[in-house]
Amino acid sequence: MLTIRRDLVDAMVAHARQDHPHEACGVLAGPAGSDRPERFIKMANSASSDTFYEFDSRELIELYRELQSQDEEWVVFYHSHTATEAYPSRTDVNIASYPEAHYVLISTRDPDVHELRSYRIIDGEVTEEPVEVVESYMFSHTGADDVPDVP
Secondary structure, eight states, X not given: OEEEEHHHHHHHHHHHHHHTTSXXXXXXXXXXXXXXOOEEEEEOBTTOOSXXXXXXXXXXXXXXXXXXXXXXXXXXXXXXXXXXXXXXXXXXXXXXXXXXXXXXXXXXXXXXXXXXXXXXXXXXXXXXXXXXXXXOSTTTTOOGGGSOOOO
């Protein structure tokens, strides 16, 4: 399951709408080992295409170095589909190279409604996962031990 803050969903959707009719792409980074997206990073689609996205290789290398220096990792790779449903294309599956990442797709084919879905893509196998949108990570999926003590 992908648990994600509403502000990050809003940022991805806004980016997808802004770049329409071209596909938008980007990353959500989080603390290493946390599987918790914390930071929105809008990337350029160097393909400038309405049917394909491609991260700029220099921008991606710079981001990789930045994440390592801040003890972060990419948690989510996102991109938009401008005329089809939010389901990975054959090309999307072929370029998915981080099995630990969530792959979020946002369909902007309807100008009034967005479709957002998340997948795990491992060795070419696509598995859709539930998405839980929360206002804050503070109390999402908490157990009794996670409740702060009140003096």
